[in-house]
Amino acid sequence: MIEIVNEARCTGCNICVRACPTNVFEAVDGGIPRIARQDDCQTCFMCELYCPEDALFVAPQADRPATEEDAQVLRDATWGSYRDAVGWGPGRRSTAVLDASYVLLTKAH
Amino acid sequence: MTQANARQRKVTDAFVGKRHDVDVLVIGGGPAGTWAAISAAANGARVVLADKGYCGTSGATAPSGTAVWYVPDDGDTRERAKASRFEMGGRLAEHDWMDRVLTQTWDNVQQLADWGYPFPVDEFGQSQRTSVQGPEYMRLMRKRVKESGARILDHSPALELLVDDDGAVAGAAGVNRQTGETWQVRANAVVIATGGCAFLSRALGCNVLTGDGQLMAAEVGAELSGMEFSNAYGLGPAFASVTKSMFYKWATFYDEDGQKIEGAGSARGRGVIARELASRKVFGCLDLADEQVRAWMRTAQPNFFLPFDRLGIDPFTQHFPVTLRLEGTVRGTGGLNVTGRDCTTSVDGLYAAGDAATRELICGGFTGGGSHNAAWAMSSGFWAGAGAATFARANRRAASAALYHTGGVALQETSAHEGIDSAQVIRAVQDEVFPYERNWWRSADLLADSLTRLDALWQQLRSSAPATNAQEAVRAREAAAMLATARWMYRSAQQRTETRGMHRRVEYTETDDSQHHRLLSGGLDDVWVRRHPVANRTHHAPHAPHSPRESLSTAPHRALNGALA
Numbered sequence: 134m135i136e137i138v139n140e141a142r143c144t145g146c147n148i149c150v151r152a153c154p155t156n157v158f159e160a161v162d163g164g165i166p167r168i169a170r171q172d173d174c175q176t177c178f179m180c181e182l183y184c185p186e187d188a189l190f191v192a193p194q195a196d197r198p199a200t201e202e203d204a205q206v207l208r209d210a211t212w213g214s215y216r217d218a219v220g221w222g223p224g225r226r227s228t229a230v231l232d233a234s235y236v237l238l239t240k241a242h
Numbered sequence: 243m244t245q246a247n248a249r250q251r252k253v254t255d256a257f258v259g260k261r262h263d264v265d266v267l268v269i270g271g272g273p274a275g276t277w278a279a280i281s282a283a284a285n286g287a288r289v290v291l292a293d294k295g296y297c298g299t300s301g302a303t304a305p306s307g308t309a310v311w312y313v314p315d316d317g318d319t320r321e322r323a324k325a326s327r328f329e330m331g332g333r334l335a336e337h338d339w340m341d342r343v344l345t346q347t348w349d350n351v352q353q354l355a356d357w358g359y360p361f362p363v364d365e366f367g368q369s370q371r372t373s374v375q376g377p378e379y380m381r382l383m384r385k386r387v388k389e390s391g392a393r394i395l396d397h398s399p400a401l402e403l404l405v406d407d408d409g410a411v412a413g414a415a416g417v418n419r420q421t422g423e424t425w426q427v428r429a430n431a432v433v434i435a436t437g438g439c440a441f442l443s444r445a446l447g448c449n450v451l452t453g454d455g456q457l458m459a460a461e462v463g464a465e466l467s468g469m470e471f472s473n474a475y476g477l478g479p480a481f482a483s484v485t486k487s488m489f490y491k492w493a494t495f496y497d498e499d500g501q502k503i504e505g506a507g508s509a510r511g512r513g514v515i516a517r518e519l520a521s522r523k524v525f526g527c528l529d530l531a532d533e534q535v536r537a538w539m540r541t542a543q544p545n546f547f548l549p550f551d552r553l554g555i556d557p558f559t560q561h562f563p564v565t566l567r568l569e570g571t572v573r574g575t576g577g578l579n580v581t582g583r584d585c586t587t588s589v590d591g592l593y594a595a596g597d598a599a600t601r602e603l604i605c606g607g608f609t610g611g612g613s614h615n616a617a618w619a620m621s622s623g624f625w626a627g628a629g630a631a632t633f634a635r636a637n638r639r640a641a642s643a644a645l646y647h648t649g650g651v652a653l654q655e656t657s658a659h660e661g662i663d664s665a666q667v668i669r670a671v672q673d674e675v676f677p678y679e680r681n682w683w684r685s686a687d688l689l690a691d692s693l694t695r696l697d698a699l700w701q702q703l704r705s706s707a708p709a710t711n712a713q714e715a716v717r718a719r720e721a722a723a724m725l726a727t728a729r730w731m732y733r734s735a736q737q738r739t740e741t742r743g744m745h746r747r748v749e750y751t752e753t754d755d756s757q758h759h760r761l762l763s764g765g766l767d768d769v770w771v772r773r774h775p776v777a778n779r780t781h782h783a784p785h786a787p788h789s790p791r792e793s794l795s796t797a798p799h800r801a802l803n804g805a806l807a
């Protein structure tokens with residue numbers, strides 16, 4: 134589930150408020166968006182892809198918010214790693230062009 | 243019921259909110275909805291596309307990636323592609339539809355390439371087009387919808403359809419769930435492309451998919467088909483949302499002590515996993531993947547690795563707990579019944595496309611998702627958009643024409659004071675449809691047991707007070723849609739006293755030739771189910787392999803049919 138809007142990175146552009154398909158974020162006047170409905174998060178990671186500042190971190194657990202146990206996971210939060218993996222953002226090239234699914238589909242069957 | 247209710251509930255001039263007058267309204271902005279909008283606009287229609295979430299990230303495809311049933315028209319390649327899933331689907335697929343979808347999908351994928359989708363190129367310089375990456379595909383589709391001139395309404399769930407004096411569908415009413423503002427789109431034709439229903443199971447990208455379109459369509463009298471084929475479960479790490487199953491072909495499954503679980507697998511061994519999960523934890527490990535395969539996996543599905551990387555788990559060497567999440571009719575095949583080649587439904591002015599519609603026409607009672615569903619989404623969306631545009635042109639309605647509300651539960655005035663506790667209804671429905679012993683396997687006693695509670699719950703909803711604000715209305719309608727879906731599912735499952743496709747009856751483990759028909763269903767207060775013949779020319783029956791497993795290893799073009807689950 135979405136866990137962190139990084140205050141140092143976020144510019145308050147509110148793209149995540151628009152892009153989240155389950156309406157998890159809420160714009161805040163004069164501030165950065167807040168996670169208003171965390172329980173509605175479907176852990177699809179799309180907000181990370183659409184964040185131009187790499188300011189969001191979605192924790193891997195889909196069924197519950199992070200607890201004390203997950204402190205390390207949050208401390209190790211990687212900023213923009215998914216966006217980097219799909220090659221979105223300035224100076225990057227979409228990695229769809231490297232998609233080896235066609236090879237795996239042949240091997241899988 | 244629709245007409246009578248509708249007549250009593252005229253859309254009044256006192257309507258406050260945004261009003262759009264167009265030719266075609268498309269509800270849903272996934273692959274099917276975006277293809278429908280583009281196709282309708284290309285046929286000269288003024289189009290609005292309303293998405294509950296954000297067109298481009300909404301739905302099962304966007305955060306995922308999907309194989310496409312993309313098969314060259316080359317010798318007997320397409321015949322073999324058709325035959326490979328024909329038996330698994332219980333021989334309910336229809337040849338005309340399979341042929342049409344293969345042709346249309348081929349054309350649409352060429353179109354994607356022309357639009358600039360970056361398909362990979364293989365070592366022989368050949369562009370490989372059997373799969374697409376979700377974020378890239380849907381970002382491109384959003385762009386093309388906008389360029390087509392269609393207008394997109396994001397975060398704008400439709401709550402109900404509107405009809406005219408003749409009962410023809412004439413638009414929809416909804417809300418913007420971020421501003422709370424109401425909207426009304428008056429249209430001469432409507433395409434339902436809202437996806438299947440996965441019961442808020444948190445399977446990847448599926449929580450937008452609660453069966454909303456099927457509920458709205460049923461309220462105006464539309465029929466469904468194949469709702470017994472609704473028990474697909476996605477395999478993935480127990481802690482994560484990533485129900486992408488293809489890589490588990492390279493997995494071994496273990497118990498807590500590290501002992502291999504014989505027979506467990508991602509395809510035919512998934513039942514073994516379901517059985518084990520009923521009593522103990524099951525662990526997976528992709529230990530059959532060599533270095534080369536591991537590298538290919540990273541480029542094929544970057545999101546597959548997110549949960550593992552973030553938890554510091556190496557899925558190739560470490561055992562991690564797995565689970566099966568219900569994906570209902572998203573990876574199932576049941577949905578709105580399509581009565582014409584342009585994907586019209588049994589109701590005038592109403593069209594259905596993608597996972598909201600039945601996919602039995604091309605894969606019968608089984609699909610691994612991806613592949614066939616992706617091909618169906620782009621083909622049916624394309625046809626529904628064109629059909630809706632043509633219908634709209636021939637059936638123009640005056641801007642002042644009287645329209646009527648059709649929404650029941652959560653929208654209609656009742657004498658009750660108490661509203662719907664949506665969270666409680668959702669949990670109650672999940673309790674009936676999630677358990678493997680009720681849904682992976684179906685039995686007469688448990689189906690009846692679940693239906694007793696589900697029917698009572700429906701009566702309770704019917705007599706509850708309407709929602710008082712936008713957020714509440716959206717959630718209550720989702721709860722009602724899930725409940726309606728569960729009742730069509732289990733009523734249909736009761737009727738099919740055999741095992742066919744993904745529908746498994748405990749008491750009837752064999753396929754019964756006398757039940758080689760489809761099951762249509764519908765109704766809300768009173769759910770009905772009836773038989774419908776499969777339209778196939780008998781002389782054209784494909785030479786089916788003895789078992790699906792055999793075809794997997796023998797057909798050279800098998801890859802093209804595979805689900806990139």
